[in-house]
Amino acid sequence: MYMTARRVRCINGALFLLVGLAACSDAGSERPPLSVVETPPVVEVPTQYASSCGACHSVGVAGAPKTGDANAWAARLEAKGMDGLVASVRNGLNAMPPGGLCNSCSDEDHASLIEYMAAAQ
């Protein structure tokens, strides 16, 4: 089968990235988004999360309950209640350092961060 060089390039591009298809289409057509990573909303909790709790809870370092794992968080909330969980963060728990890397956080801030992580994402 005969293929032009341009068509071969386009097929190669499509194999690697959906974006490759955009390069084949006519100028002016809508491009697919370059990335599926969503920009977090500009509010305090996700920012604070990203610079503290997220370091461990995003991937579950050393047995940390994972962000968005609603079941894991529900079990801990049921066992200790929000006050108990906030106390664990304030005092530290095993591999989690006191304050959870947010020493400027108040108990209310820690509770908001816990709710944020406990919500299914």
Ligand code: HEC
């Ligand atoms: C250095 C890693 C690390 C950071 C940073 C961290 N955590 Fe943790 N966290 C852990 C680990 C590990 C556990 C599991 C501890 C265990 O049960 O042995 C945990 C458990 C918890 C628990 C459950 C405690 C309990 O009593 O069951 C809560 C709540 C929590 N983290 C909240 C937070 C919050 C809020 C932040 C950010 C302010 C945070 N963590 C930052 C590692 C971390």
